[in-house]
Amino acid sequence: MLEMEDKTMPIVIPGEIIASEGYRAGDNTLRIEGSIVATRIGIPRREPERVSVIPLKGFYMPREKDLVIGIVTEVTYNMWKLDIDSPYPGILPAADVFGRRFDPTKDDPLRKFQIGSVIKAEIVAFDRTQDPLLTIRGQDLGEVESGFLIRINPSKIARAIGRGGSMLSKIQQAIKSRIIVGQNGVVLLLTSDPVVREKAMMAFKLIEEEAHTYGLTEKVVDLLSG
Secondary structure, three states: OOOOOOOOOOOEOOOOEEEOOOOEEOOOEEEEOOEEEEOOOEEEEEEOOEEEEEEOOOOOOOOOOOEEEEEEEEEOOOEEEEEOOOOOOEEEEHHHHHOOOOOOOOOOHHHOOOOOOEEEEEEEEOOOOOOOEEEOOOOOOEEOOOOEEEEOOHHHHHHHHOHHHHHHHHHHHHHOOEEEEOOOOEEEEEOOOHHHHHHHHHHHHHHHHOOOOOOHHHHHHHHHHO
């Protein structure tokens, strides 16, 4: 049975039972004969009525409604392809950007986003039979025109955000800058201060390296206050 109050941060292996009655199987877990077992090596995490496992290593697997930060790698007459640090490229349709008036004979996607443009988008559809479909129709979505990008292993994003956003909030308070975290492991730091950038990079590197350890929030706070 999972006990999150312990003074250790347990690591589970595939097939290990991490919960039984009273929970639903979350990410990287499977229910077998009344018990929930891990399907990846990682850290067990209890959420309301659900148990999941944060993998120690892994790539980003797209999910609907995820916020991602990607880089345009290809432009065609009717869409942009984005590298979202996943085996699957993100697809942003030109119609999503230009609207219903989009006419491929008149509208040139290169006028809007070019190769190398950084885009904040939301995944609206993905079922593994086709590449994830993106949208920028939403608050604070679209091209990123300023800031600093930090990449961490996508499997550590949950730890970087923290329960209820606690870790992310602590970092933002310490460096006095806004941070936007993409579920695909790309972090956008909204500052031009090189000292703040360096501190943030150190903090996220610590999270990436010690995501499995207990007391990580305190370690990050100590690092940033030094």
